[in-house]
Each structure stands twice: as C-alpha cells, then as structure tokens.
Amino acid sequence: MCFCRCSSMIYEFDFNFDSLYIVVQIHPQMKSISNYKAKFIPGITAVTVQSLLHIHHQAPANPFRSTLPITQLDDFTAACYRRDLPAAMKALSFMQKHQIWADSVTYSELIKCCLARGAVQEGKLVHKHVFSAGYQPKTFLINTLINMYVKFNLLDEARALFDQMPERNVVSWTTMIAAFCNAGMKHEALKFLIFMLRNGVRPNMFTYSSVLQACSGLPSLKQIHCSITKAGLDSDVFVRSALIDNYSKWGELPNALTVFNEMETRDLIVWNSVIGAFAQNSDGDEALNLFKHMKRCRFLADQATLTSVLRACTGLALLELGRQVHVHVLKYNRDLILSNALLDMYCKCGSMEDARFEFTRMMHKDVISWSTMIIGLAQNGFSHEAIEMFQVMTSSGTKPNYITILGVLFACSHAGLVDKGWSYFQSMEKDFGVKPGREHYGCMVDLLGRAGKLNEAVELIHNMEAEPDAVTWRTLLGACRIHRNMDLAAYAAKRVLDLDPDDAGTYTLLSNIYVNTSRWEDAEQVRKVMKDNNVRKEPGCSWIEVDKQIHAFVLRDSSHPNIDEITRKLIQYVQRLREVGYVPDTSFVLHDVEGEQMEDPLLYHSEKLAIVYGLMALTKGKTVRIRKNLRICGDCHLFAKLLAQMEDRNIVIRDPIRYHHFQGGVCSCGDYW
DNA sequence: CTAGGGTTAG
Incomplete structure (x- = not known):
C-alpha cells in the first residue's frame, strides 16, 4: 500500500511492480472507482x-x-x-x-x-x-x-530496436518473424524462430501462422506441422489457413483438404484458402465444388473468393460460368486483383472482345493488367495489337517488368517479327531496366528457331548469360523438328537429356532421328539408355465432354466402351484426309528397330481419339465441349481443322492457345510444339 | 495491451 498526496486529496494505491498492474483505490471521497486496474x-x-x-x-x-x-x-x-x-x-x-x-x-x-x-x-x-x-x-x-x-x-x-531490448517476449519475436516473412526474407524468419526457441520463448499460434509463410517452399513444413499439433495450437483458424496455403504451395492437395476437413468452425478466409489451393493447382473442378459447398454453408463470397473462382474458370475455359461470376464482380469493381483475374479469364477463354471491353472500363491499371492484355492478345493471335498495346503502356508511364517483356517477345515470335523482337531483346535492359533472363533467351531461341534461323538460335544459346536449361534446349529441339534439321536436333536432344535424363519424349525423338538417318546403332543405344534408366513414356491422356459426361482417352487403353468404333472411324478419317493431302506426323512414336510389331502410330494419339469421338457425338446431335484444349499440338490441330472442313458441319476450330508458350513444351499426346 | 491467415500476368 502506498499513499500519494496531491494538494488536499489523498490517494491510496496497491501496486505491483512485477506484473505492471496497479490497483488504484481512491480515497472514500471518490468511491466511484474501486479495484480499478490500469497500467x-x-x-x-x-x-x-x-x-x-x-x-x-x-x-x-x-x-x-x-x-x-x-x-x-x-x-x-x-x-x-x-x-x-x-x-x-x-x-x-x-x-x-x-x-x-x-x-x-x-x-x-x-x-x-x-x-x-x-x-x-x-x-x-x-x-x-x-x-x-x-x-x-x-x-x-x-x-x-x-x-x-x-x-x-x-x-x-x-531490427535495431529489437536488438537493444533488455527483454523480449513472444510478441517481440513474432513481430520480427512476421516482418521478415512480409519482406520475403524467409531464412531470416526461420533463423529468428530458432533463436527464439534457444532463448526459451515458446511460439504460440501467432508465431506459427507467420512462420508457416516462411516455410512455403521449404521442406520443413511437415516438422512445423508436427510441432503445432504437439503444442495443441492446431485448432486456430489462422494456423489452419496458413497450413492449407502451405500444403497448396507444395501441391499437396490431399493434405490441404485434410487440414480443412478436420476443422470444426471455419471462417471465410479458410474457405478462400482451400478454394484458392485447388484453383492454383489447376484443379478447377474441385475449387468450384468447394465454392458451391461454401455457398451452401451460407458464406458470402468476397474479392478473394471470386478471384479464385475466376481462376478456376480460366483453367477450365468455362467462359459461361466466368460471365456469371462477372456479375458478382461488379460490386467490387474497384478491386484491381479481381479485375485482373477477370481480364485473364476472358483472355484465356478466348473472348478478346470482353477482355478489351473490361480493360477499357478499368479505372486503374497496373503492370499486371497491361501484361495480361499483352499476353492475352498474343496468345489469341493478335500479335500486332499486343505490340501496340505495349507501346501504349510504356508511353502511359507504366513500367514493364520481366513478364511483360516475355509477353512482347512472345508476340514477336508468334508474328514472325524477327527484327522487332531482336531489337526489344537488345534494348530491354537499357530501356526498361529488365535484365534478359533465361526465359527471355528462350523466347528469342523460339523466335529465331521458328523463323528458320537455327544457327543463330544455337549461337544465342551458347552466348547466354544464364546457363541454358532443359527447357531452352527443348525449345531449340522443337524448332529443329519444324525445319527438319536432324543434326542439330540430335545435338539439342542430347543437351536436353544431359539436363533432364527422364524426358521420355526426347529419347523417342532422338531415336527416331537416328532411325530416319539410318544410324541404327545409335538408335539402339538410345533405346538401351532409356531402358537402363527405366524411363517410360507417360501415356498421353485427352478429355472430351459429351452431354456433360467426361470421356477420357489414354494411350493403349481400350476401356472406353466405344473404343473399337472410334478406332475404326479414326482410321477411316485419316485415310480420307490422306487423299486430300494430309500427312500425319508420327515422329512422336517410338519406332521399333527390328520392325516386329508396327502398330498404326495414329492410335497412339489420344488427342485424335478424343477429337473423333467428339465429332461422332456431334453427328448424333449431342453437346460437345472440348476441355483441356489449351495444349494441343500442331498435328492434332491440323487434323481437327481438316476434319471439320471435310465434315462441313459448321464447326469452328479456334487456333490453339499456346498455353505454356514461353517455353518448349509437349502436348498431351506427347508431341513437341 | 502490442504480434498472425486467403486474392492477379509467365
């Protein structure tokens, strides 16, 4: 007890220095406050x-x-x-x-x-x-x-303030850890967690929800999850959503879903985490299912929800659903992230009219809005417009970044504008402060290669600042295939296999090149290496939706009930198309050197089976929708186009969107494009 | 009584 005299009034205190709490008791004259707590x-x-x-x-x-x-x-x-x-x-x-x-x-x-x-x-x-x-x-x-x-x-x-603190509690440590996470300094954040533990301060749920951010991409996630469970901190919604997000970044969706399903009470953000997890891992179907479930639970979608739903639509090319979501987006039309997702949805679904309209309507645009449009235009074949858009962007004062410039180079590559692409590439660092990265080089290799300037493309790879990777060489390999340059293709294929020894497609291609040039021993050698390394060609798989039912076609898989009829039809169609000059590209099939069993290579093309099945269904008046149609190789596309022409059923086959367009890739049938 | 989770372009 302590007394304090102030003029004529006397106050009594109860205080405790350790707990920093003070109980103030006022003299009886002021009895309105008693047992009053304050700092x-x-x-x-x-x-x-x-x-x-x-x-x-x-x-x-x-x-x-x-x-x-x-x-x-x-x-x-x-x-x-x-x-x-x-x-x-x-x-x-x-x-x-x-x-x-x-x-x-x-x-x-x-x-x-x-x-x-x-x-x-x-x-x-x-x-x-x-x-x-x-x-x-x-x-x-x-x-x-x-x-x-x-x-x-x-x-x-x-940091300075933290360092000179005489005592640090869990809040001090957590504040610093969260700060490092936000600044992207993952290692610092984890280092601080370790220091904290060494100092005998126990992390709480606040600490873990921050720490988890720092673990994304680090293999320590499982350990952290264990400590959280052991400490009994896993009932916290914040911790749960951080866990879901983390598992999602590792692509471990079953784990993410388990964390979600085990929860007793959920909030909007946890829903957003789990929907986002599936949307980001290109499982749009599951993302949309969860979204429906969320609505049944009477949660109201916010910007983040809608952004993920749009992304799911984008991945599935669900233009109509995307349009429906658009109606809900209107209420948040000042949200830049959401508007950008909407733009991208229209671009990826091939509706550039809608994308252009939205873009013009947007009050604020950032570098992502511009990049989305540039890339969208280029992917949909409006290369010149994409380049114009880029010029408008730079003169409007938005600074392009790494990705924007990739889009511009891609547009040049698509339009065959070698000189223009080259000049952008050469001046990008000076003009926009972006150092050409491996992917920019890859784009240039694609540009030069497609234009037939294979030697210049090789030279560029040899002069790259960054080390070329398997993708770079695969890009060159794709160009060699187009221009039928066997020697260079063999060289590129070897480089690909040095860097990615499991790439079955490249073994196949290399072996075929040797077969075609009568280098039987080399071909045999390739097949041996492939066998020794236990490399197997992933079976291609294609989907088509008929009357809302999904039909999948997998290589060598005959489980589809109509497979015989479809196969017969395919052979028939190919025969008829051959008569009008179509030459199927079969270089993706591994030739048998001994020539023992030569199956019709076309049957390996799951993509073509799907196309034929779709056509058969159309003839019967059914509703057909091609899903996952964003990765289709040149041969399948040509096949579909010719088929549509021949059938004259007023079928429109859009030019394929080269989805993974900045790098050499393989379509689902295993072909290079 | 200070600290924590989800959202866009390649």
Whole structure:
C-alpha cells in the first residue's frame, strides 16, 4: 500500500511492480472507482493518478488543473484517445521538455494513431521521447514501436530496436518473424524462430501462422506441422489457413483438404484458402465444388473468393460460368486483383472482345493488367495489337517488368517479327531496366528457331548469360523438328537429356532421328539408355465432354466402351484426309528397330481419339465441349481443322492457345510444339 | 495491451 498526496486529496494505491498492474483505490471521497486496474509506470506521481482517472472519464472536478504539468498530461492523454495527432504531439513536446511521462497504454494509443495516418516523423519523435533519460519503456511499449517501424517498412529501425531490448517476449519475436516473412526474407524468419526457441520463448499460434509463410517452399513444413499439433495450437483458424496455403504451395492437395476437413468452425478466409489451393493447382473442378459447398454453408463470397473462382474458370475455359461470376464482380469493381483475374479469364477463354471491353472500363491499371492484355492478345493471335498495346503502356508511364517483356517477345515470335523482337531483346535492359533472363533467351531461341534461323538460335544459346536449361534446349529441339534439321536436333536432344535424363519424349525423338538417318546403332543405344534408366513414356491422356459426361482417352487403353468404333472411324478419317493431302506426323512414336510389331502410330494419339469421338457425338446431335484444349499440338490441330472442313458441319476450330508458350513444351499426346 | 491467415500476368 502506498499513499500519494496531491494538494488536499489523498490517494491510496496497491501496486505491483512485477506484473505492471496497479490497483488504484481512491480515497472514500471518490468511491466511484474501486479495484480499478490500469497500467502502471514506475515513479508514480500525482500526475499519473490524474491521467488514470482521466482515461476512464471518471475524473471528478479536480483541484489540480491549476498546475501546468498536470494540465499538459491531461491534454496529451485526451488527445491520444481522441486520435488528435497534432494536439498530442504538441503536448508531447512540452512533456519532453519538462520530463513528464504518460503511461504505456496512452503511448501505444498514440503510436496506433501515427500508424493510421502514416505519420513516420511523429512516430520517431514518440520513440525518442520514451527512450529519453528518466524513463524505461516496458517490453509492451517497445513491441508497439517495433511493430510501428515494421508497418512503416523501416525494417532496419525495427531490427535495431529489437536488438537493444533488455527483454523480449513472444510478441517481440513474432513481430520480427512476421516482418521478415512480409519482406520475403524467409531464412531470416526461420533463423529468428530458432533463436527464439534457444532463448526459451515458446511460439504460440501467432508465431506459427507467420512462420508457416516462411516455410512455403521449404521442406520443413511437415516438422512445423508436427510441432503445432504437439503444442495443441492446431485448432486456430489462422494456423489452419496458413497450413492449407502451405500444403497448396507444395501441391499437396490431399493434405490441404485434410487440414480443412478436420476443422470444426471455419471462417471465410479458410474457405478462400482451400478454394484458392485447388484453383492454383489447376484443379478447377474441385475449387468450384468447394465454392458451391461454401455457398451452401451460407458464406458470402468476397474479392478473394471470386478471384479464385475466376481462376478456376480460366483453367477450365468455362467462359459461361466466368460471365456469371462477372456479375458478382461488379460490386467490387474497384478491386484491381479481381479485375485482373477477370481480364485473364476472358483472355484465356478466348473472348478478346470482353477482355478489351473490361480493360477499357478499368479505372486503374497496373503492370499486371497491361501484361495480361499483352499476353492475352498474343496468345489469341493478335500479335500486332499486343505490340501496340505495349507501346501504349510504356508511353502511359507504366513500367514493364520481366513478364511483360516475355509477353512482347512472345508476340514477336508468334508474328514472325524477327527484327522487332531482336531489337526489344537488345534494348530491354537499357530501356526498361529488365535484365534478359533465361526465359527471355528462350523466347528469342523460339523466335529465331521458328523463323528458320537455327544457327543463330544455337549461337544465342551458347552466348547466354544464364546457363541454358532443359527447357531452352527443348525449345531449340522443337524448332529443329519444324525445319527438319536432324543434326542439330540430335545435338539439342542430347543437351536436353544431359539436363533432364527422364524426358521420355526426347529419347523417342532422338531415336527416331537416328532411325530416319539410318544410324541404327545409335538408335539402339538410345533405346538401351532409356531402358537402363527405366524411363517410360507417360501415356498421353485427352478429355472430351459429351452431354456433360467426361470421356477420357489414354494411350493403349481400350476401356472406353466405344473404343473399337472410334478406332475404326479414326482410321477411316485419316485415310480420307490422306487423299486430300494430309500427312500425319508420327515422329512422336517410338519406332521399333527390328520392325516386329508396327502398330498404326495414329492410335497412339489420344488427342485424335478424343477429337473423333467428339465429332461422332456431334453427328448424333449431342453437346460437345472440348476441355483441356489449351495444349494441343500442331498435328492434332491440323487434323481437327481438316476434319471439320471435310465434315462441313459448321464447326469452328479456334487456333490453339499456346498455353505454356514461353517455353518448349509437349502436348498431351506427347508431341513437341 | 502490442504480434498472425486467403486474392492477379509467365
């Protein structure tokens, strides 16, 4: 018990320095407050009591207003709680001069106020004030200051403050860990977790939900999940959504789903996490199912939900559903991320009219909006418009980035604009500050290669700054196939296999090249290596939707009920198309050197089986939708086009969208494009 | 009483 005399009034205190709590009991004359709890600062004075009373609006008409310091502290406290920053700062400078201190809570209110207004200078003044001689800020207050610096993006200041703290609690550590995560400094974040454990501070759910961000892409996820479970912290929704998101980044959707399913109570963000997980891992169907489930549970979709739903539509090329989502997007039409997702949906679904309309309507556009349009135009065959769009973009003052320029180079490649592409490539670093990366080189190899300038393409690879990878060489290999340059193709194929020894398609191609050039021994050698390495060609698989039923065709798989009829039809169609000059490209099939069993190579083409089945269904008046139609090779596309022409059924076959267009790739039938 | 989770272009 302690007494404090202030003029004629006597206050009694119960205080406890350790817990920093103080129980104030007012003299019987002021019995309105009893057992009143508040923060306490050492060196208690009448002023403190006064401010405590004031904070809780129970100050009686008091006898202290006459003395200047008390009035100032009063003003300060009141201003902090009113969130009146200028008044608070004015009072603060006075207090600084007269060595008067307020309590931690009041300071933390002031810091909140600085944060809300982005007042960095004022925040720094508060920092200086509470660290000036005569006052010892408590851990709580320093935590608040550290958080302020973190939110102002002043990591160095935050770090310095953290380093000089006499004591650090779980909040101090968590604040720093979260800061590192936000800045993308994963390793620092994990290092701090380890230091924290060494210092004997136990992480809580706040810590883990941050730490999990730092683990994305690191193999320690399982360990962390275990510690969370052991510590009994896995019932927290924040931790759960972070876990879901993490498993999603590893592509471990079953684990993500388990974490989700085990939850008793869910909130919107957890729903968004799990829907996003499936949408991002190109399982649009499951994402949409979850979305339906979410609506049945009476949750209302927000921007993040709709963004993921749009992404699911994009992956499935579900233009109609995308349009329906668009209606809901209208209510958030100022959300840039959502608008960009909508743009991309229209582009990827091939509706450039809608995309252009949306783009024009958008009030704010960022580099992603522009890039989406440039890439969308280029993918849909409007290469020149894409390049014009890029010029409008740069003159409108938006700085292009790595991806934008990839899109522009792709547009040039698609349109065969060798010189233009080359000049963009050469000046990109000077003009836009983007250093050409491996993928830009890959685009140029594609551009030169498609244009038949194979030697220049090789030379470019040899002069690359970054090391060429398997994709780079595969791009060259694709170009060699187009231009039938066997020698260079063999060279490129070997480079691919050096870097990616499991690439079955490339073995096949290399072996075929040797067969075609009568180098039987080399061909045999390739087949042997393939066998020794136990490399198997992944069976291609194609889907087609007929009357809302999905029909899958897998290589050598005869489980489809109509497979015999479809096969007969395919052979028939190919025969008829051959008569009009179609030469099927069968270089993807592994030739048998001994020539023992030469099956019709066309039957290996699951894509063609799907196309034929679709056509048969159309003839019967059914509704056919081609799904996963974004990766179709040149031969299958040609086949479909000729078939449509021949049948004259008014079928429109769109030019294929080269989905993984910046790199050499393989279509689902195993062919290069 | 300070600290934590989900959303867009390749």
